[in-house]
Amino acid sequence: MIERRTIVSLIESCGSMRQLKQLHALAVVSGLARDVVPLSRLVEFCADPARGADLAYARALLLHLGRAPTTHMHNSLVRALSLGPDPAAALSAYRDMLRSSLAPDHFTFPFALKACARAPAPAFGRCVHARVVATGFGADVYVATALVHTYVSCGDAASARRLFDAAPNRNVVTWTTMIAGYVDNGRPSDAVSLFREMVEAAQVEPNEITMVHALAACAQSRDLDSGRWVHDTIAHLEFDPVGSNVVLATVLLDMYAKCGNLSTARVLFDRMPQRNEVSWNALIGVYNQHGQTDDVLRLFGEMRSTGCKPDNVTWLGVLGACANKGLMALGQGVHAYLEKTNSRKDVNVCTSLMDMYSKTGDACSALRIFHTLNGRDVLAWTSMIIGLAKHGHGKDALKLFKEMEEGGVVPDHITFIGVLTACSHAGMVEEGQMYFNSMRSVYGIKPTVKHYGCVVDLLSRAGHLAEAESLVRAMPIRPSIMIWGSILTGCEIYGEVGMAERIGQSVAELNPQCSGLYVLLSNIYAGAGRWHGVEMTRRLMWQKGLKKTHGSSSTEVKA
DNA sequence: TATTTTCCCC
Numbered sequence: 001m002i003e004r005r006t007i008v009s010l011i012e013s014c015g016s017m018r019q020l021k022q023l024h025a026l027a028v029v030s031g032l033a034r035d036v037v038p039l040s041r042l043v044e045f046c047a048d049p050a051r052g053a054d055l056a057y058a059r060a061l062l063l064h065l066g067r068a069p070t071t072h073m074h075n076s077l078v079r080a081l082s083l084g085p086d087p088a089a090a091l092s093a094y095r096d097m098l099r100s101s102l103a104p105d106h107f108t109f110p111f112a113l114k115a116c117a118r119a120p121a122p123a124f125g126r127c128v129h130a131r132v133v134a135t136g137f138g139a140d141v142y143v144a145t146a147l148v149h150t151y152v153s154c155g156d157a158a159s160a161r162r163l164f165d166a167a168p169n170r171n172v173v174t175w176t177t178m179i180a181g182y183v184d185n186g187r188p189s190d191a192v193s194l195f196r197e198m199v200e201a202a203q204v205e206p207n208e209i210t211m212v213h214a215l216a217a218c219a220q221s222r223d224l225d226s227g228r229w230v231h232d233t234i235a236h237l238e239f240d241p242v243g244s245n246v247v248l249a250t251v252l253l254d255m256y257a258k259c260g261n262l263s264t265a266r267v268l269f270d271r272m273p274q275r276n277e278v279s280w281n282a283l284i285g286v287y288n289q290h291g292q293t294d295d296v297l298r299l300f301g302e303m304r305s306t307g308c309k310p311d312n313v314t315w316l317g318v319l320g321a322c323a324n325k326g327l328m329a330l331g332q333g334v335h336a337y338l339e340k341t342n343s344r345k346d347v348n349v350c351t352s353l354m355d356m357y358s359k360t361g362d363a364c365s366a367l368r369i370f371h372t373l374n375g376r377d378v379l380a381w382t383s384m385i386i387g388l389a390k391h392g393h394g395k396d397a398l399k400l401f402k403e404m405e406e407g408g409v410v411p412d413h414i415t416f417i418g419v420l421t422a423c424s425h426a427g428m429v430e431e432g433q434m435y436f437n438s439m440r441s442v443y444g445i446k447p448t449v450k451h452y453g454c455v456v457d458l459l460s461r462a463g464h465l466a467e468a469e470s471l472v473r474a475m476p477i478r479p480s481i482m483i484w485g486s487i488l489t490g491c492e493i494y495g496e497v498g499m500a501e502r503i504g505q506s507v508a509e510l511n512p513q514c515s516g517l518y519v520l521l522s523n524i525y526a527g528a529g530r531w532h533g534v535e536m537t538r539r540l541m542w543q544k545g546l547k548k549t550h551g552s553s554s555t556e557v558k559a
Numbered sequence: 560t561a562t563t564t565t566c567c568c569c
Contacts (some may be wrong), residue, residue, distance in 0.1 A: 149560085176560055212561045247562045256561070272560075281563040316565045323565095352565050382566040417567050453568040466567085482569065 002030045004038060011041040020045050024061075034067045040076040047080030052083025053088070055081075069100070078151060082115035090115035091124055105130065106140040108135045113146035114245050117153035125150040141169040145177050152181025157190070172207050178215040191217035192226045199233055206233075208248050211241070215248075215255045224259035231255075242271050250279040259285035274296045277303075284317040288324075296321040297330075312346050319352040328360035347373060351380045358387030378409050385418035413445050420454035424461060432458045449477045456483050458489025465499060481511050489519045499530045512544060 007027055009120050014020050024042055028031045039061065045051060046058035058077055062069045074097040081090035094112040097104065104112075109132050116125040129147060137143045144167040151160035164170070164178045175198045182191035195214040198204050206214070211234050218227035231252065236243050242249045249272050257265035269275070269283050281305040287295040300318050303310065310318075315334065322331035335353055342349065350373050357366040370376070370384045381404040388397035401419050404411065411419075416439050422433030436455050438443045459468035468487050472479050484507045491500035504521040511517060518541045525533030 026569045101569085145560090173560055180560070216562075245561095250562045252562095278563045283563090284564060306560090311563090312565045317563090320565065348565055355566070377566095379566045384566090386566065414567050421568060448567090450568055455568090479566055480568095485569075498565085 002026060002032070004032055004035060005277065005434055007038050007212070008041055008540075011045060013139050014045060014050075014051070017046070017057070021057075034065060036070050036072050039065065039175050040073050040429065040531070043076045044080045047077055047084065054209045065424060067342040069102070070107065071097075071102050071105050074100075074102055075105070075111060075295045077109060078115070079111040082111050082118065087115040090119075091119075098131075104137075105133065106137050106143055109137055109140075110146040113143075113150045116150045117146075120154045122154045122156065125154055133135075136223040139168045141167075141171050141174060144169065145171070145174040148174060148181065149177045150186060152177070155185060157185040157187055158179055170204070172204055172210060175202070176207070176210040176213060177540055179210060179217070181215045183213055188217035188221035188223070192223065192230075195230065199488070205237070208241075208245055210336045212248055212251050215251045219251070219255040222259050224256075224261060227255045227259055242268055243273055246272070246276050246279060250276075250282050252279060253279070254286070256283045257283070257289075262286065262290065275306075275308065277308055277314060280308055281311070281313045281317060284314065288317055288320050291324065293321045293325045293327075296541055301458050312349050313400075316352045319349075323352075323356040323359040328356075329361060331356040345373070347375055347377060347380055351377075351383050354380070354387065355383045358383065360392065363387055363391040363393070376404075376407075376409065378404075378412055378415060381409055382412070382415040382418055385415060386421065388423055389418050389422035393426060393443065394422040394424075394428065397422035398426075398428075398431070411443060411445075412450065416443075416445065416447075417454060420451060420458065424454055424458035427462055429458060429462045449475075449480050449483070452463055453480065453486065457486040460486045461491065461493070461496050465490050465496055467495065469499075469503070481507065481514055481517070485516065485520060488517070488524065492520065492527060495528060497524055497530065499534075500524045501533075515541065 007023065007030065008244060011020065011023050014023060016080060020042065024033075025039050027035075027042070032038050035046050035238040043058050043061055046054045046061065058080075062073060062077065074093065077093045078090050078097070081087065081093055094108070094115070097108070109128065113125070116128060129150070131149065132138050132143055138147070144163065148160045148164050148167075151157070160181050164174065167174060175194070179191045179194050179198075182188065182194065186413060192214065195206070195217070196209070198206060198210070210494055211230065214230045215227065218224070218230055231241075241252055250266060253265040253268040256268065265283070265286060269279065272279060280299065284296050284299050285291075287299065295541050296317060300314070301308070303314070315338065318334055319331060321327070324336065331353070338349065338353070350369050354366040354369050357363070357369070366384065366387050370380065378411060381400065385397045385404075387401050388394075388400065397418060401411070401415070416435065417434050420432055423429070425434060434449065436447065439447055439451065452471070456468045456472055459465070459471065465487060468490065471481055472487065482501060488504060491497070493505070500521060502518065508514070508517055518537050522534050523533070525537060
């Protein structure tokens with residue numbers, strides 16, 4: 001006969017369903033088949049996809065026990081399913097449990113709520129919530145925390161906060177969950193306030209995970225003052241954030257970098273006793289955002305020489321640098337390397353490759369990758385739409401946009417930049433205006449100054465200059481200098497010197513240091529043979545000490 | 560209960 005403790009540990013270290021069935025048989029002959037603990041372990045194993053899940057077997061175990069299944073066993077099933085690839089299955093197991101008139105306990109609810117959080121369906125969350133209220137388990141700190149987590153996962157930070165405030169018992173995890181919830185829902189200043197309250201008023205000591213989220217909040221809101229304060233607070237807890245915890249050090253350096261303090265970020269990075277690929281990626285991302293491509297590539301080289309293996313995010317950074325600096329040869333090299341090593345194609349990496357090819361002038365290669373891509377997301381479609389639009393294939397870009405919609409992928413505000421650019425480059429005025437209007441009416445996307453810029457560009461290129469001007473005057477956002485530039489360029493093309501003069505002068509008054517404006521005006525005068533105007537503009541520039549800025553291009557040319 | 564992440568008018 002075998003002991004209960006032995007069979008439990010055998011099940012826990014079991015490697016396959018086949019072995020598990022043997023262990024089940026062993027449990028039966030040992031008279032342990034009705035024992036709650038080994039049975040729960042059996043159920044957990046069957047429901048765990050990482051170990052070759054067999055849910056049918058798990059359910060069969062519960063049905064044919066020869067004894068009534070206990071709450072504990074059902075909990076095991078709910079928990080295992082809540083962690084698997086189909087969390088919704090945990091909810092049906094939870095419902096089975098209620099139907100079999102077993103009483104849920106303080107373990108059941110956190111498992112069921114975990115499933116609700118992973119498969120965000122507010123209706124399910126509210127159902128479980130109602131049952132928690134009815135059974136009085138809301139006083140349990142694990143249940144209360146799981147409820148908060150469920151609501152933030154469903155995007156309802158306000159309800160989460162009400163539950164948080166009403167919870168009779170809160171621990172550091174409850175606080176952390178609420179703080180992280182604010183960050184995930186794009187409310188970083190609420191996250192920082194709550195962290196402040198936690199430290200100053202509630203005097204609950206934050207742990208390392210709380211600190212990570214508090215710093216992430218400061219990074220998200222680019223709030224350096226709060227970031228320094230959080231850093232200070234951490235330091236006062238007799239704790240070395242840089243030396244002892246890679247994750248915390250990484251998010252700390254990322255916070256400084258995102259808040260514009262690149263040098264502190266670098267110092268922290270250099271002081272880290274160990275770094276993982278995420279730390280390298282964070283710094284690479286920072287240099288990319290600052291356009292410091294050389295540093296990106298140097299860092300990438302250092303990363304490899306220290307033996308840290310690049311992951312997909314690393315490749316996004318390197319390819320982004322190639323795209324922005326026109327480094328096609330390097331980009332191709334990365335592509336060749338990825339073809340050899342990364343057999344499974346990551347949609348993000350492919351999008352980055354497409355973008356690199358588009359920006360270095362090879363639209364064909366971009367298209368080739370796009371066509372072989374499975375599971376295209378909005379970024380992949382958008383990247384290709386913009387790529388085509390910029391290469392003068394406006395009609396194809398719009399065709400792609402329609403295809404994307406038919407495929408059920410929802411466009412975002414950047415997709416519309418591509419769509420409007422396509423219309424602009426193809427001279428499709430009416431379509432462009434139609435798409436612009438549909439942004440708000442159909443998709444609920446508020447146009448930004450960039451979208452207005454596209455439409456003004458579209459109207460100006462097509463010679464609808466008066467319409468372009470009235471659109472700019474009616475804009476709810478302050479027009480950028482670039483927008484006026486579009487109109488002036490239109491004036492240049494269509495010889496509207498009078499209009500250019502009127503607009504140019506009023507814009508120059510507001511932006512006296514913008515040299516491009518004077519150059520544009522001077523060109524317009526020259527085009528119309530108004531040499532006096534040219535002379536006047538040049539003199540004006542000279543008086544203001546402005547220099548013509550020279551254009552630069554950074555596309556690599558094959559030797 | 561944890562960190563990085565690609566699409567943006569010229």
